[in-house]
Amino acid sequence: MAQRGAGDGDGAPWGRAGERPGAPRAEDQLADQGVRRRPPPGDTARAVSGWVDQQIQQAQRQGAFDDLPGAGRRLPDVDVRTDPDWWVRSLVEREKLDLSAALPGVLQLRREKATFPESLLGLPDETAVRARLEDFNERVLADRRRPHVGPHPPPVVGRVDVEAVVGRWRELVAQQASTAPTAPTVPSASTTSSYPVPEPPDDLSRARRRWWRRARR
Known part of the structure; x- marks a missing residue:
């Protein structure tokens, strides 16, 4: 009885699945042509990591990392991933932007109220101070009249007592006037010398002197 070959009938096929028996492997053909197969990702990562470490x-x-600027300091923006508005904060810090005008109306009024009465010292007189304070109270009332949406009551800011703020403004003005340096006094000619200073002769006396000199000659 003849024995079956490896590829006869229902026996095991020759080679691996998808390969033609007796044909050279693709890896061998690429190697003969000088084409290298791409290494596995794990080997590539290890190779790159080793090269970087070297x-x-x-x-x-060689001392390339010695005395670098910022050595020992905290890295800037190292935790920016935890702040969703990190780019806005960095822009404000880099450009030195003033965002006071972007605050809500209530916060702006509170900040303005906190500066009284020091911020009023540049005004010329008491009338201008009263006008500024009355305008502030009007803006406070206008902010309260705005419609509000939400379950919680809106934040409000209290009005200022015009007479009380004007009184403090007067005190600050008086303090500035008392501490202001006085101009040095220039001594007069009478105090610097004990002898009187002769006045220059007028034209008539000069003419008389010239006539007297001619007459004597």
Whole structure:
């Protein structure tokens, strides 16, 4: 009885699935043509990591990391991923922007109220101070009249007592006037010398002197 071959009938096929028996492998053909197969991702990562570590160690031995600016300091923006508005904050800090005008109306009024009466010292007189304070109270009432939506009551700011703020403004003005340096006094000619200063002769006396000199000659 003849024995069956490896590829006869229902026996096991030759080679691996998808390969033609007796044909060279694709890897061997690519190697003969000088084409290298791409290494697995794990091998590539390890190779890159090893090369980076070698470069860092070589730079350390050469002193490339010695006396760098900012050594020992905290890295800026190292935790920006935890702040969703990190780019807005960095823009404000970099450009030194003033966002006071972007605050809600109530917060702006509170900040303005906190500056009284020091912020009123640049006004010329008491009438201008009263006008500024009355305008502030009007803006406070206008902010309260705005419609509000929400389950909680809106934040409000209290009006200022015009007479009380004007009184404090007077005190600050008086303090500035008392502490202001006085101009140095210039001594007069009578105090610097005990002898009287002769006045220059007028034209008539000069003419008489010239006539007297001619007459004597």
